[in-house]
Amino acid sequence: MASGFSGGYSDFSISGSMNTRSVNDPRRPYMSNLAGMDSDVSSQMFNRRPEPTGKRSLSEFQQHFQQQQQLALYLRNVKQRASYQQNASPISPLSPPVDFYGHSQSPDISSLSSNSAYRIPIFQQLRQHQQQQQQRQQHQHVNNMILSAKPEAPAEKNMMHRLQELEKALLDDDEDQNDVVAATSVVTNSEWSDTIQRLIGTDHTTVSPSPASSSSSCSSPSIICAKQSLTEAATAISEGKLDIANEILTRVSKVSNKQGTAEERLMAYMCSALKTRLNQTENPQDLYGKDHMASIQMLYEVSPCFKLGFMAANLAILEALPDDENNVNLHVIDFDIGQAGQYIHLLHALAAKRTANRVIALKITTFLDYATDLKAVGDGLKVLASKVGVNLSFRVMNLNINDLNIGSFGLEVGEILAVNFAFRLYKLPDESVSTENLRDELLRRVKNLSPKVVTLVEQEMNANTASFVARVNETCGYYGALFESLDATVPRNKPERVKIEEGLSRKMSNSVACEGRDRVERCEVLGKWRARMRMAGFEEKRLSQKLGESLRVKLNSGTRVNPGFTIKEEAGGISFGWMGRTLTVASAWR
Known part of the structure; x- marks a missing residue:
């Protein structure tokens, strides 16, 4: 609708504060205690002699696992972005052993080590033959430690599975379709310890992985997991698995809030839009009503x-x-x-x-x-x-x-x-x-x-003309950025803000819940x-x-x-x- 704003030619100003919590900020650096790590720290990790394998206490296992996790995140931090997008998944202490001379023990990582983009100072420091051998021993030690766990003990197996889930949640990138932004979660020592204890505990609330996909895993009711769950719900809908989609959306609704942060509000409206498609209750005429037109006019003005x-x-x-x-x-x-x-x-x-x-x-x-x-x-x-x-x-x-x-x-x-x-x-x-x-x-x-x-x-x-699942992801990314921008221009407690977002929710619902002429x-x-x-x-x-x-x-x-x-x-x-x-x-x- 070609309308804009009230007031005269010079009546244009922008107010508000920048929402620094945006995960879509391309300038967001990797900030944590890892920022102070240098080659000496990495060398100490590699030069540490492996201890005899065997059963370890939980605290020893946590300390060892933490060191490996920090090293993996540090190596990941210095990698160039373009090379990461073209190669294998992040290096992990649970991944197959890799040496940094250009040799790999896994065919999935062979192309990674040959890429010149990875020849950075940290790798040059590891070219000594002795360090190569120590690194292999270190990986072998981690593998032996994992294999030493009793496979028949359900508690230990469950713990290892949850540790792998945590590793995936920490290391996997959350990228939008334009491949513009990468956000990585980094935790401190105390956060790591607390998270481990929560994972090992039996009483915790999470957004569970979708029954339709065994590859997804969420360790906490986070927005990142909720966005992933929305994609899984859309996939289930496209495959006709409506019961599974409804179950996923029910879980997502528990971490959404129409009065919360921009991410929480987005999740609430997207969840509602997908439920509308499930129930087939969308009315395209809602986009032509006076209430909707008024809300869009407000959007154009602010x-x-x-x-x-x-x-x-x-x-x-x-x-x-x-x-x-x-x-x-x-x-x-x-x-x-x-x-x-x-x-x-x-x-x-x-x-x-x-x-x-x-x-x-x-x-x-x-x-x-x-x-x-x-x-x-x-x-x-x-x-x-x-x-x-x-x-x-x-x-x-x-x-x-x-x-x-x-x-x-x-x-x-x-x-x-x-x-x-x-x-x-x-x-x-x-x-x-x-x-x-x-x-x-x-x-x-x-x-x-x-x-x-x-x-x-x-x-x-x-x-x-995008497919339904792609359309859901695109809608989520676009309106997520728009919701964040509204945080910088309109106070959350203003009635106009609620009306604007209600209008945006109708647009989102029509985009994902309707097909054919109704869309x-x-x-x-x-x-x-x-x-x-x-x-x-x-x-x-x-x-x-x-x-x-x-x-x-x-x-x-x-x-x-x-x-x-x-x-x-x-x-x-x-x-x-x-x-x-x-x-x-x-x-x-x-």
């Missing part, structure tokens, strides 16, 4: 990522205006004007270009929307236009897409035509839904109008929009550097600037995001 997207569209329209003409007649066709917040900013910007010898007129054409009182919207814009000295004409049409042509709009000679698509096209069905393909059909008909500029603003989210939320990424625009005959219109600088000034104009919000110019468009995750993208076409 979220810099959406607000700046509207501003970028306005600035692209202004760049299309001639500088040497005394009479400027601008005609903007907007297919979803909403509350017209975007045009409050545009009217102020046009007024700034007006001079004593220069007359600027603005004509806005929009389309009937039963959820919005467009007459009241038009009247409000006319009052503002008269105050700032801009001649405004406001018209509402009721046309079918197939009836759109030059004659239907009554275009006049000398008019500069601009078409604005701000959060509109993603609601139209494409070829995956119907052979009519209204999404591409509208673009072709707009191209026939020969506009001077077409502005496109969309959510950067791959949720159109209105069909967002795509800029790459796919670029392909559609080019197939319709449009060419990219590069946004000027001045436009990007102007938006950065707006972003930083608040009294409490939050560095979590980002602006980036790329591939002919300009993106707005939170902590490295792009949320909206604006682009211009001709």
Whole structure:
């Protein structure tokens, strides 16, 4: 919906504090007592002579296991990210022995040791033949210690299984689909000891692994485990295992909270969305109600990522205006004007270009929307236009897409035509839904109008033709970042915040709970929009550097600037995001 914000041209500020608890922060370093480890410590671990194998006390086993765990995490910390993504799983004291000369005793790790990215100082220090042999002995000692456990004792076997689960929880990366962020859990000595005791104990509350997958394991009711469980629930739903999916969602709901942190709120709404799909109770009409429209308007007003997207569209329209003409007649066709917040900013910007010898007129054409009182919207814009000295004409049409042509709009000679698509096209069905393909059909008909500029603003989210499970993961990642950004702009105790997130929950539910024509939320990424625009005959219109600088000034104009919000110019468009995750993208076409 192409609406934005209330207030004037200079009424843009951002308040709030940065949410430093985000696991999606790409700058988050590995911080713990391991930060002080150096080669001497690692050498001491490797040079320690193995003790005779045999039964050990629990405290000795914990101490030994802790040392191995710290070493594994330290080695993992110095590895380059790109190499990790292409090779085997993290080094673990429970993994097969590996030497760092380039030889491996496991075919799964052979490619890892040959990668030049791993030749870093710590490995150069281990090239001595004696250290190689000591390392092999150390691994062999760990294996012997594990084998020495009594296999027939259920308690010891259970303990070892839980230790392996803990190892996986500590070492496995939690990555989103864009492969942008890696978050690793690091524990202190006391935390490690406490965790071991809880694992060995018989009374503990966890989010249990899904019955549908034996590879998952969670040692605590953490958000990471809850996100993994949501994926498993989606997989169970896609495979028709509804009882298993319902059981998983019941457990996830215990660690979610609509009044909690951003992660807890996300889990609550995602869990509700998947339950809606299970029960088949989703109503697509919820996206067209007045309550939903009002909540989305609030989002446009408080979220810099959406607000700046509207501003970028306005600035692209202004760049299309001639500088040497005394009479400027601008005609903007907007297919979803909403509350017209975007045009409050545009009217102020046009007024700034007006001079004593220069007359600027603005004509806005929009389309009937039963959820919005467009007459009241038009009247409000006319009052503002008269105050700032801009001649405004406001018209509402009721046309079918197939009836759109030059004659239907009554275009006049000398008019500069601009078409604005701000959060509109993603609601139209494409070829995956119907052979009519209204999404591409509208673009072709707009191209026939020969506009001077077409502005496109969309959510950067791959949720159109993606599979159900992939769509669940994408929805979880996108709205997780959006929820975190709201923490930095709207106090949690404000009623507006609750209404905004209720609106977002309806969008999430429609994206994952509906299929076919009932799924209105069909967002795509800029790459796919670029392909559609080019197939319709449009060419990219590069946004000027001045436009990007102007938006950065707006972003930083608040009294409490939050560095979590980002602006980036790329591939002919300009993106707005939170902590490295792009949320909206604006682009211009001709």
